[in-house]
Amino acid sequence: MASNVTVQSLLEKISVDHLECSICTNRFRQPKLLDCLHSFCLQCLQELRQSQYPSGTKLTCPLCRRETMLKGSGVADLPNIFAFSALVEEVTMQEKLLEGQGSEIKCQNCDEENQAVSRCMDCDHFLCQECQKAHGRMTLMKSHKIYTLAQLRSGEIVYTSKLRDEVPKCGKHPDQNLNVYCNSCEQVICTTCSVLDHAKHSLTGLPEAVEKCKKKVTEMVQKSERRKTQLSTTMEETCKFRKELDTMFANSKKKLSKKAQQEITKVKQEVAKIQKEEHKLMKEMDRIYKERVTTFEAAQAKNKKEVTQTQHKLEEVKQLMKEASCYEILELQQKLLHNLSELTGKQPQQVPDKLSFMD
Template identity: 80%
Template structure:
């Protein structure tokens, strides 16, 4: 039972991978070969031609898009894929043997539809017990090879389709076998064709065995070359994979270096930023102190001046003329001192503070406003441009 299941699974894989037409997804029926070596059912290709260009001389493969030139009767004249036809027949037969286990397979040699017990490999028929005995009795066919269903089911005897043994007939002379190869036309022909259409010296014809051996050697030579090309392709693929991995590594390392350098530059800029901010704070506080000191001094002077003026006012309102005349010099002196005092001035330049960006560093503080120069400036920036 286990061996039957395994055989069935193998058959299913063969069917899916090799025996199904890609157009109809059914098993091949009269498979035809295109120039690209893809095979499809005759009927599927005829429908495909109708959909592409019914009157055209080209047929595009639905799998690889390669074109095949059509001759004569069109799709019908395309070469048959006998190998696929034989394989379909062989697999279908093996499936019947496995599925029916012999109990449902009927005799194909008589009308009684008795259960088959064997198969005649020459007649290509299943035989019941009576028909097998008849085969063994009749002189004409007693030499036929007969095998049991059990032998076929177990794989002891492999069923081979008769299609593999069939000799194709000539399309121009249906009663003639194709047994000659014209090297000039690169075509398999019959003996009649050699006389009528492929005469010497214009044509070079040889027997099929000789042509087959030459063709086999050509194919083997090209297969070897293709094998070398395949090896080169695989080697190139491996090298490309290695190069790709190297690129990926370099890419990752480069990004890491960029990020590391950026982090370093950011840290450096942060240090410069803190230094500049600290210096800016220091200068600002110094100037604020200057402003506060000037404000305090001027406020004090205003207060003292107001007091003096109040004292002079009271004295002028309350003192007698004798007293005022006596104090005249002191009054004038005090008032003269008030008029002679100058307010504490803060230079306007202390209000200016700016930041100038640097090319190689964060930049620097500028504490003096540069004079505006008409026309192009040829001033060279000092070396301290990129620092404080």
Template identity: 35%
Template structure:
């Protein structure tokens, strides 16, 4: 059974690595092309005979790269010695494994039919006692390696391959190749160095020094490739996000257009269709552009990976002399590194919106917005103790019906306003003791941070349940740091007292805790189960996974100076929006970051003291700015 398994393994390795791509058989006299692919010599001859006659070049059947044919024709192409050696060794091992049955074997050296008692590893034959004696007497075979038969089996322990002799010069008989001429990029013997490479322009060195320098050069190039691989990943992720974001923006723009269409249904249906097509066409054009850049980057990386894999195989398996013979080809293939650059996504092209307008007669329904800008749309919340007025707007959340829920720290109330700022109702007193930040679940339930509890209310502000999220020793100013809910209704609560984020189910049961010493600010949930939070004191914007692995940690700044980040939220595409301030009132801003933590731009400036922010279903940004609530829209 062991021998059968070994034979199967040998066969698998042979098919994967030792078979010619043309004949699908094991290599015979393998030759290597400039692209580092190898083929049997006879297969190359047959392949070229079927092509149009091109005496000076051959096209690789695998990758279609062209290799110049030497003056000595295909026979002059470099031999792939390590493949030849591997094929010979595999053939030998298969013969060893295949010749170990349980029945009696007869001698393969003579015709007397005597029982074989030994195996000659050099002759690859099993022999009888007489032939063994002859082997030991004859000068040509007395040093052959012999294994004895034990328990009706022959020892098939793998034999260490014999070390190759130093290759000899083809031009000067019996002269070892001991030098490498860097000028000619060729191996040379002592006579070659003295006769053919002795002029000043020839720079040659000993083989050991040449191979050491060669390996060092290849290692440096491969190290640079690792850096390129990281750059490719960043660029590829940015392009993927840009594609997703432009699709979301297109969908949202089409939704806005459809809403406007309903208002002017009789007059603008046709113009609505034309504008949707225009938005979609721009979106498709940009997506195609992103895909073209992404495909180009992936193609470059795929080709680079193939070359690196082949070069790594050569560097590990070929001997020094063969590596030096192949140096020009290897280094030529590694020149891809100098051109391995990846184009980042142009973030501004990932935005598409729509600015609708009232239409009459033949005017257009609206215009396509291809550059992202923000302006104040609505501001509400007069200051005062009366119902519907604000003293310290802290938490803000958008309900499923479009209403806006706002908590007031000083009045200790939760108030509800329409999307245009009209006051509707409020609760407090016995139900809410000290309401802070708020969030809304996928089903429209309202989550309110109230001291150390998270309280769950329905859309009518009726109490449903509550669970404890903070420790008993948490003080008021430590309790209001962040609450967020993902699309599966998993609730994340920032806990600055114990320096962690706790993840809960909707019923309050704990899923896990995620320790992090930097928890000290706002909290949001982004794409792919990522927690985004801020550290006020270190001026940091941080992103981690649900398992606690850091995705990024970036400094927040305003005009080159560090600023304190506060609350944070994410839009549907996963872009991050952070409220920041330099310490003074009326100088705060909202900054826009990509899901990878790259600063994109400013959304709003001149804010008083933004304490919380969120998005409406239509994509407007709502900011609880202490004395008022401000709604910003893209224009």
């Protein structure tokens, strides 16, 4: 039972939509992020580009049809999402531990293919009983953290991918870690780049830059949440007015028929005339009603679509802010803020309440 809880806790970190590529429907392999915040496997995007614009500088998202401009090496230069790769690795590892309660897992430290009984978190290897003992005898490995498969299966110890601790290297200086944020260029750079290429720019340490970025994103998320609430309120009001229109329409038809019948009773010689007038008015009312219903339904459909798109976009932003590293957050700052800005700029489609009145 505890094992199931462990798997569930891992899967709850991210939805299936984020764990799997929508193109190949397999779990992510080298996930890349488009400007619309949708993620796909590197190879899937490369094949997609060949089918869309083999020699072009843009790529159309297969989910939302939004275009992403490609730079440098094309698809390969799109932002990496190491957080997704790490989560795929963690979930895959947990499933592997649970399959047959881990009986098929072999030792990765020797060539004897003995059944593994534990895992060394420092070596990132499964160990058999003999290799585990060898670890304990070697001075350099005595400090390594070794946990049994039972501990990993039960959830007592949760496997964490080393990708989460990976520090990106500078493209210009491969031996340098990215550890400075240039506010002027809005990018993460290394110390050498800060001296050679950004000396006159506004520079900030990563912790401070991440906090500022998180604050900006949080503010935009709040604005987007308020817009979603506004859309939902407008939809509720539109639904209310539509119901009022239906009621007024029904009552008006009843009143009209009643009046017609009264006139027929009073003046029999004018029956034909009155019935003809009734038919004419009914037809006109039907026309007006249908026009207004069309207006209400169009407004509802547009607002519903906006709510859905807003919700999906917010989920993408929240997931990225939750799972992405500080480096990725800063690299994606403009994309995040741009997407959220688009959400806050749209206004809900409203229908005048006077259209619900009919008599």
